[in-house]
Amino acid sequence: MRYLLLDRISELQPGSHAVGWKCVAASEDYFADHFPGFPVVPGVLMVEAMAQLAGRLITYSVRAEGGGTVLPVLLTIQNARFRRFVRPGDKLELRAELMGLVDGAGRCRCTAKVEGQPVASAELMLGYDNGQNSVIPEAARATLGAWAEQVNANLLAGVTIGEPGGKAS
Amino acid sequence: MPEANANVQEVMKIRELADRVLASRHDEIVNKVREAVAEVLGREESEVKANSSLMNDLNAESLDFLDLLFRLETTFGIKIPRGGIQRATQGSLTEAEFQQNGVLTLAALERLRVLMPEVPAAQLHDGLTAREIPALFTPETFARLVAWRIGELEAEKAAGR
Numbered sequence: 668m669r670y671l672l673l674d675r676i677s678e679l680q681p682g683s684h685a686v687g688w689k690c691v692a693a694s695e696d697y698f699a700d701h702f703p704g705f706p707v708v709p710g711v712l713m714v715e716a717m718a719q720l721a722g723r724l725i726t727y728s729v730r731a732e733g734g735g736t737v738l739p740v741l742l743t744i745q746n747a748r749f750r751r752f753v754r755p756g757d758k759l760e761l762r763a764e765l766m767g768l769v770d771g772a773g774r775c776r777c778t779a780k781v782e783g784q785p786v787a788s789a790e791l792m793l794g795y796d797n798g799q800n801s802v803i804p805e806a807a808r809a810t811l812g813a814w815a816e817q818v819n820a821n822l823l824a825g826v827t828i829g830e831p832g833g834k835a836s
Numbered sequence: 837m838p839e840a841n842a843n844v845q846e847v848m849k850i851r852e853l854a855d856r857v858l859a860s861r862h863d864e865i866v867n868k869v870r871e872a873v874a875e876v877l878g879r880e881e882s883e884v885k886a887n888s889s890l891m892n893d894l895n896a897e898s899l900d901f902l903d904l905l906f907r908l909e910t911t912f913g914i915k916i917p918r919g920g921i922q923r924a925t926q927g928s929l930t931e932a933e934f935q936q937n938g939v940l941t942l943a944a945l946e947r948l949r950v951l952m953p954e955v956p957a958a959q960l961h962d963g964l965t966a967r968e969i970p971a972l973f974t975p976e977t978f979a980r981l982v983a984w985r986i987g988e989l990e991a992e993k994a995a996g997r
Contacts, residue, residue, distance in 0.1 A: 742902065769906065769916050770921060771902055772905075792902065794902060
């Protein structure tokens with residue numbers, strides 16, 4: 668996936684929080700245009716990275732409540748703040764905290780840091796498909812579900828869900 | 837019809853919890869809900885009446901309802917658990933007992949009339965479809981939802997003592 672903006676999830680506590688990171692490579696293609704001679708990570712892509720982590724937190728939180736497999740999608744972005752530039756070589760430390768989970772949606776407070784310094788934050792609401800009033804066609808659901816499982820297994824390799832992460836950033 | 841009675845009794849509990857809380861806090865809760873609705877929909881509070889249909893009068897979409905639920909949780913310090921609203925509306929009725937090809941059954945309408953006394957009876961008419969339910973939601977509806985959750989919290993606390 669070209670725009671998978673997570674390299675690793677180091678901790679995932681269903682119903683509570685998730686921690687992960689993205690190592691920003693100098694070879695990221697957007698640096699060619701954003702900006703020539705001054706490469707910085709676009710803020711929207713940091714929001715996307717947060718959303719990808721938040722979505723997984725929501726998926727596993729719903730599953731922990733016995734709600735089956737859901738496919739979260741971004742619905743709202745609130746209070747997004749971009750405090751510092753993030754540059755090639757930076758390690759974007761991401762954290763998503765579950766603020767609430769209702770029928771069909773979860774809300775997360777997300778932060779991104781570099782070397783412990785806050786670089787971005789936002790509150791994201793992600794809706795999820797509960798299979799009943801599905802917005803995603805049934806055939807695509809199965810494909811997407813299988814694909815997500817594969818991606819999640821890679822991201823979470825070596826991590827026990829629900830246990831504190833040892834090497835969390 | 838013993839089943840129908842059990843059906844109504846089930847929702848009466850929710851109705852009574854909400855009624856008890858609204859008896860003393862109706863205006864306060866409704867006004868906070870109106871404020872939350874105004875924020876979610878980017879409207880002036882004066883445009884949001886206690887009986888405005890969020891969908892028909894204020895152009896709310898399902899996404900706005902989700903946003904509203906989270907705001908109400910924060911504003912009132914309550915939890916609206918996953919499956920909670922469905923447990924209230926559908927309760928122990930099976931899907932087939934609740935709706936037939938999308939059209940609400942008499943048992944479903946009976947429940948909704950108890951749960952949503954703020955909705956004019958004419959709007960909960962025979963032939964109403966499940967998809968039309970959200971169009972009936974007003975700030976009063978969400979105030980009842982909030983009052984139910986507050987009532988449940990208070991009942992839990994009282995039982996814990």
